Amino acid sequence: MRDLTNNDARLALDLALTVRHDGDGGIADDLTDPTGLTTWVRAHRDTLPAADGFVADEAALSAVRELRAAVRTLFARAVRPGEPSPADAARLLPPAEALRRLNAAAARKPTVPVLDWADDAEPVVRHRGVRGEGEVVAVLAQAAVAFLASADRERLRACHAPRCVRYFLKEHPRQEWCRPACGNRARVARHHERHKQVG
Template sequence: MADSIDADTRLALDLALTIRHDGQGGVADDLTDPAGLTTWVRGHAELLPGADAFVADAAALAAVRDLRAAVRSLFARAVRPGDPSPADAARLLPVPQAVLRLNTAAALAPTVPVLTWDDGAEPVVRRQAVGGAAPLPALLARAALAFLASPDRSRLHACHAPRCVRYFIKEHPRQEWCKPSCGNRARVARHHERHRKSAQAVGD
């Protein structure tokens, strides 16, 4: 992920990308069991407090999968009028339901404003969880909310290279694909399609 992407954007995007191409023409899901969620959370220790000691159970898995469905549904809205990822385009949640799911998860840990004012610096107000660390669904929901309300949302796109189901943040205005390998596959597919149409026209 590019350095220009902030922590909330990266976390929201990485959650969506736990649904990905499996390399064989299908779609893989990294969150099919609690072990998969444990691995994913621990791989984001720099973004999620307490991730090193996190162990998922069935309830946590269900909550995060529900949240991911809401995030991907809102990503699909964000990329309009472009097409959503083909991985779940036929089973997206209605937008009001997805928004409610995110807001409900974000509210699982109340926060209060906390002022810090260091010598030689401007005062800063941050939101801090009441009563200790926020639960995982709340942290993920808040990251998604922050991303969806940020200017980065306008750079979100679905990659439509053959076999790809990823969402990505455009790093430059002309970027069409999430990574160079997807661009190569798309160009090869276009080349074959042109030749197929030419051969068909000659045959007719």
């Protein structure tokens, strides 16, 4: 297993954030068809080594959507005792199923031991991934595994601003929302609620 990098945390979050608020009170999904997945993967070419030349098909789309459902379920578990994202509340997988899916996806990219032995050092075994079918799904899963097993998991929160369905990493102790716009919406909603109760 790779060591956690900032890219792992970002990649795991970005996968979860392919489910988002659509701006009209509903939920949008960036991964509704193979073209959407192809666009998303290619936009992550700096963190996904297999992104160049990637073209999604229905099987890849299905695998990534199953992985995303597992990741969002495990994110909901990670933010407990807080509430999960409103997008997930009614459709979380059983935790054991989410773990099974995540681990199965991570295993889709086999690794092989490679011996490095410099002239002035002891031999070292490193594990190198083997390129193949399912590599994008495996890299996404491995990033999620690394993130969920790291201390950064403790900073994961679900944003509960009106209409928001995002998860985010809490950057400072007073942060309550994923971004300033959500904080503004939450304050406006509280203001309207107080005035409604007074009137």
